[in-house]
Amino acid sequence: MLVGGRIDLHDRIGGVHRRRIDVQPVAGLRPGLLEQWLGDATGRDDIRLGDVLTGGNSNVTRLIETRQGRLVLRHPPVNVVSDKAAAGIEREYRAISALYGKAPVPKPVAWCGDASVIGQPFAVTEWIDGHALSERLPPDWPQTxxxxxxxxxxxxxxxxxxxxxxxxxxxxxxxxxxxxxxxxxxxxxxxxxxxxxxxxxxxxxxxxxxxxxxxxxxxxxxxxxxxxxxxxxxxxxxxxxxxxxxxxxxxxxxxxxxxxxxxxxxxxxxxxxxxxxxxxxxxxxxxxxxxxxxxxxxxxxxxxxxxxxxxxxxxxxxxxxxxxxxxxxxxxxxxxxxxxxxxxxxxxxxxxxxxxxxxxxxxxx
Missing domain, CATH: 3.90.1200.10 (Aminoglycoside phosphotransferase (APH), C-terminal lobe)
Incomplete structure (x- = not known):
């Protein structure tokens, strides 16, 4: 449930925390290969692979830090059930690429269909800071x-x-x-x-x-x-x-x-x-x-x-x-x-x- 942004789960305590699917990131991912690929594809530098972000029932979402700003990486999990998962990530990237500037979607940055880079195809978007809500309002919002x-x-x-x-x-x-x-x-x-x-x-x-x-x-x-x-x-x-x-x-x-x-x-x-x-x-x-x-x-x-x-x-x-x-x-x-x-x-x-x-x-x- 997350691409190109951050989920705060204060509103999901006792809810999605109990019920979300355990999507597993690629084991043994070599950050150096990803950092080199991203640098070549985007021109960014000082690239560092960050933590796996919470939220999302079908794909892994990870933070990427760069000198030019934060990015978000999305890829299918290693414990993927459907063989169409990689196609789903590609479809997602096609959709936001078509919609960006016309509708509220994250800014697309790069698509990689070469599984040899991290073990799975992946998409990269710009990070968007915000709340993804479900059961509760953020505590600093009016509770009305x-x-x-x-x-x-x-x-x-x-x-x-x-x-x-x-x-x-x-x-x-x-x-x-x-x-x-x-x-x-x-x-x-x-x-x-x-x-x-x-x-x-x-x-x-x-x-x-x-x-x-x-x-x-x-x-x-x-x-x-x-x-x-x-x-x-x-x-x-x-x-x-x-x-x-x-x-x-x-x-x-x-x-x-x-x-x-x-x-x-x-x-x-x-x-x-x-x-x-x-x-x-x-x-x-x-x-x-x-x-x-x-x-x-x-x-x-x-x-x-x-x-x-x-x-x-x-x-x-x-x-x-x-x-x-x-x-x-x-x-x-x-x-x-x-x-x-x-x-x-x-x-x-x-x-x-x-x-x-x-x-x-x-x-x-």
Whole structure:
């Protein structure tokens, strides 16, 4: 959940600390090779490899000190589960390279596809100082509903800057297919879960059938993040001002309401109902904050796009997340992984599916 910035985890004590995946950095990394490569690629000097930074569930993030300023290094972990991890890092770099100067993303610095340098392909961006928030506000911020409301508005307005761009003028033609993302995701994850099933999840197929039967028409495509929520936003240290949107490794083209649906799904949930991944945007789990509908209106105003049928995309977001993260529970059951994150999925995946089903049953869509 971090590229090109710093995460302060004061807001995640007892939350993400317990539940994050243990991504492991490259063992035996030889700093000299990296420093030489970076010097040649960027012209920087006095380069020193710093600590592994906390935050992030799928890639390793490390600080780099240089005489000209701090940088951030991102690479797949050595304990990578998916063979597509390196492609994800490259996609992330392509995305921020295309978006930089047009939307709030870190400044790209260098890409290295040569695994011989550090043992994995890697990307380098400029460092951005700020807060990535989830469960708590920084202690020096006003602890008020108005602060949380401002965070939510900054989040969706930043997202709107991405979605308002004409993708044809922003990314290269091979970045993604603008149509059919929802159906491709349903087909893909149903097949994966059927092939690797370790428990009965009847709602997975039932909700998928409902999604297929009710998919609304896509008015236009945009560059989409595909994992957009408050945790992947870097806020200014002084208050709720968006500095950058992070973690672009799943970016593609599709209906912009896909991104909006996920961040609205995580907003203003009932913590007493034990929702899945309750810590994500947990600071908004209270009745007196700005409503998801008001955030959707703010996104529409900023992007110039409509949010018709947004509840459909909220259902899709919950279903897709459940289908994807069930893979870590499969590994847990197979004895290939044993982490607090994976163990928690015994509850979280069914809970996500129940939340999606409840939205359908209430007839919100």
């Amino acid at each position: 509903t108005e602060t949380i409301d401002a965070l939510g508005l900054a989040m969706v307005r930043g997202l709107a800057q991405v979605h308002a761009l004409d993708w044809r003028e922003t990314v290269d033609p091979g970045f993604g297919r603008p149509e059919g993302f929802v159906e491709r995701q349903i087909a893909r994850w149903l097949k994966v879960r059927e092939n690797d099933a370790v428990r009965e999840l009847p709602l997975l197929a039932q909700i998928a059938a409902w999604l297929r039967a009710h998919e609304p028409q896509q008015p236009r495509a945009s560059v989409i993040h595909c994992d957009f929520h408050l945790d992947n936003c870097l806020m200014a240290r002084t208050g709720p001002e968006l500095r950058a949107i992070l973690d672009w490794e799943m970016a593609t083209l599709g209906d912009p309401r896909i991104d909006l649906g996920l961040c609205l799904f995580f907003w203003q949930r009932d913590a007493a109902a034990s929702p899945g991944f309750a810590f994500v945007q947990g600071l908004s789990n209270r009745a007196d904050v700005i409503s998801p509908r008001a955030l959707a209106d703010a996104w529409s105003e900023a992007s110039g796009l409509g949010h018709d049928s947004i509840d459909y995309f909220i259902v899709f977001a919950a279903w897709r997340l459940a289908a994807i993260v069930e893979g870590a529970w499969v590994l847990q059951c197979q004895g290939k992984e044993d982490t607090a994150y994976a163990r928690g999925l015994e509850h979280d995946v069914p809970a996500l599916l129940r939340e999606a089903a409840a939205i359908i049953d209430k007839g919100k869509v």
